[in-house]
Amino acid sequence: MREFTDGSTAIVRGALAAGCTFFAGYPITPASPILMTMMRELPKVGGVAIQAEDEISAVGMCIGATMAGARTMTATSGPGISLYSENIGLAVMGEVPLVVVDVQRLGPATGGATTVGQGDVQFVRWGTAGGYPVIVLAPSSIPECYSLTMRAFDLAERFRCPVFLLTDKELNYTMNTVELDEYQDVPVRERGAGSEGPGMPKTQDSMGLFAPYRYHPPDGVPPMVHFGQDVVLRFTGSTHDERAFITKHPPTVDALNRHLAAKIEEHRDEIELVTADLEPGARTLLLSYGVTARAMREAVQKARGGGQKVSALTIHSLWPTPETAIETALDGVERVVVAELNLGQYRREIERIAHGCEVLGINRVDGELISPDQFLEVIR
C-alpha cells in the first residue's frame, strides 16, 4: 500500500502516535498546515489544539499544559522561534518536556516566507539566553517526519527539555508517494520515567518535603511529576534549589547549571542518530541533513552507477553533534563535503571535528534546492 502525502501530515500523525494531547500554535508560513491539521485531528482523540494570540503565548500555553500533565507540541518557522526564545529558556530551566517543530524558510526577518532554507541550524541550538543545550532532530523524508516526531516526544520525556524537530518548507509541503510500511513507530517513554525509573518518585529533601528538582548524579534527570498528582510542587525559571525555591547560593547554582548541560551532553550516545552509507576506499564523504540529504542520496546512487567510490552521512540528530558517528565516517576519507541551504552553519561543527581532513561546502541561499548534480561535481 502506498499514499500521496506531505511532511506536515506525517508530523501530525507521529505526534498523535506519540500520545500528544495538547498543541498550541500561531499561523505562519510554512508551518500553518501543522496547526490546521492539529486543530482538526486533536479533538478527535480527546486532545486540545489552540490557535494562540501570538507565538509567545503558543509556547507558553504548551509549557503550562505540560506541567499539568499533557504531552505537548508546537510548530512555527524561524520568525516564530525568535518569539519563542524566552520561553524556550523557561523550558530549559524549568526542565519542561516539549516538542517544537521549526519548519525553516529562507533568510532573516520575513525573508522568503514561501521559500525553502536551512538557516536556523545554529539558531535553534543557541536560541535562548544563557546558552544551554537542547536536542535537535532533522528528518530528511516523509516517513522520517513521522518516526522522528515520535522520537522527539520520547527524548523530551527522557531528558525533560525542549526537543526541536527541524524541517523545512519543501519537506513539509511537497507531496510525495510513500510506501505505508516505511512508517516506523518509535516507543515513547511514559511520563516520570526519568533516570530514577518509572512510577511516582519518592524524592524528598532533608525535611521530608517533596523535591521536584532533585537530580542525582549531576547528569541525572529529576523524575517528572506534574500538577494534579497529589504532591504539591512548584516549577520556576529562576535559579533554584531542589524544591524550586529561588537561590543564589553559588554551589547550588553552579551544580544546577552544570546539570542542565550534563544531562544532555553526557548522554550523546542515547541521542545520536545518523544514516551512514560508507563505501570502503572512498576518498570523499558527502554529509548533509534534512531535505538536502535527499539530493545527496540520489547523487551517491548515480556516482556509484558510474563506477565512482563515495561515502555519505545523513545527520538526523543535529544537536548535540553526533561526534562519534561523524568521526567514524571521516575515518579514511581525504575530504568531506557539507551540503546545506545556508552559508555553512553546520560545516563549522565538522571543521571542529575533522582533524586534517579537507572540509568543503555546497551552499545555496537563493531559494532553490541543492541538486544531485551539484554533489556529483565535487566527488572525486
Added chain:
Amino acid sequence: MITLAEPIKVKDWKSDVKPIWCPGCGDYGVLNSLLKALSDLKLDPDHVAIASGIGCSGRFPAFVNAYGFHGVHGRALPLATGIKTANPELTVFAVGGDGDAFSIGGGHLPHAARRNVDVTYVVMDNEIYGLTKGQPSPTSPIGMERKASPYGTYDAPLNPIAMVLSYGASFVARGFSSQPRELTELIKRGVQHQGFSFIQVMSPCVTFFDTYAYFKEITAPMPESHDPSDRMAAMQLALERTQYLGVFYEDNRPPHHVHMEELQEKAGNHLTLEKLLERFQR
C-alpha cells in the same frame, strides 16, 4: 471546583518560605486575602495552581502551599491557560503586577478574556515598577517624577477596568489591599465564577510610590444600586474618577474548557463509559 469536607487553615496554606516584600507593601494584604479565600472555599492544595510572571508579584507562588509556576515576565496567562486546559479539575490563578499584566503581557489579556479561560487573574496594581526600582508603569499618573522619568511622565495611564470590560471579560472587579475582608470576598467570587475573572487590586508600593493616602481618597464602595449584569453601567462607573471597589460586571457564559469538550464531541470524540471511568480513576 474540588473541595474538602473540612477547610485547611490559613496557616497551613502558607509555605515555609516567608515573603521578602518591603515592610508595608500592599502585596502582603493581597497574599493574606488570597490565603483566606482558599481556606474559606475549602479548596484542596492538590487542586490549586498559581502561575506568575516577574515583578514583586512574581514570587507569590512560593508563599502558597499549592502548585506553583514562576515563569517569565508577562506570560502568566499563557501558562495558566495551558494548565487549566490540560487539567480542568484544577482551580487556577494567575497573579501579576501592572507591568506584567498591562505592559509586557498586555497582548494576552484580551485573548484570555474573550476565550473565557476559567482562571482568576489577580493583578496587584501599584502604578509603578517596584522590583526594578521605580520606573513608570502603564497605570502611572501623568506628571509622575522619578529617577526613570526625571521630567515627569507624559503618557496617559490605562484604565484597566474599562479595558477589560471592553475585552469581554466575564467577571470584572476591583479591590484594595487595605480592605482585606472585602478583597477576600472578591477573590472568592472570582474563583466561584466559571470563566475568566479579572480582579484589579490597588496594592501600594511603599518604597517607590506610596499611594496609600491617595488610594484611600479616590476609592469608594461600589454603589449598591449597581447591577453587575449591566455592562454599560459598569463601563460608566469604570470611567469615573472615583475608583469603585467591588464587582463591576459578571456574566455566566460557558468557560473555555467546556467549549473544548463540546468541540471534542463535535469532532467525533464521544464520551464513552470507558472514558468516563478513566476520568474518574484519575
